[in-house]
């Protein structure tokens with residue numbers, strides 16, 4: 179794949195600034211080419227709902243309490259519709275699950291039930307498009323949103339942000355706390371590690387980036 183030239187940096191207030199800022203984040207992780215970044219960026223700016231593209235939802239962390247931004251991690255070479263994969267992210271003790279819904283949407287979540295921490299499982303045969311199910315006390319979570327739909331869990335599942343590469347591989351790139359949005363989570367985690375990128379994302383409380391490379395002065 180070829181890498182196209184980067185356009186000049188935009189003003190932080192420009193509508194496209196957040197997209198470019200996230201491209202920088204992904205580029206820094208050496209994950210993808212610029213063409214690939216565009217799919218990832220579209221996910222965040224579009225509210226993590228670009229199901230047809232296959233980029234999806236959710237961030238998390240212990241599930242949600244990581245110090246700084248977690249390292250990207252490849253979790254699958256490919257994830258076909260109707261299937262799921264269990265993995266650990268961002269730490270080796272952090273159970274997580276990724277599912278591919280029938281319409282192509284990818285979604286990633288903490289697999290630790292918000293009730294009493296039992297393991298949450300993917301059940302393709304339940305509900306209209308599958309469910310995330312906790313067998314301990316019949317807890318059920320919406321596979322598309324992570325929201326509680328039945329049982330005693332008090333909060334939605336924290337999310338794991340997933341992206342799909344051009345070769346079909348699926349990567350975890352970040353996490354959210356329960357009920358936290360993707361941009362909010364990125365801003366929280368990028369605020370200290372990459373204030374220049376956070377500023378370009380339009381994160382509240384972060385001053386505009388200045389200087390040739392975007393560092394604050």
Ligand code: FES
Nearest residue numbers: 291293294312317
């Ligand atoms: Fe999951 Fe109780 S631990 S429903």
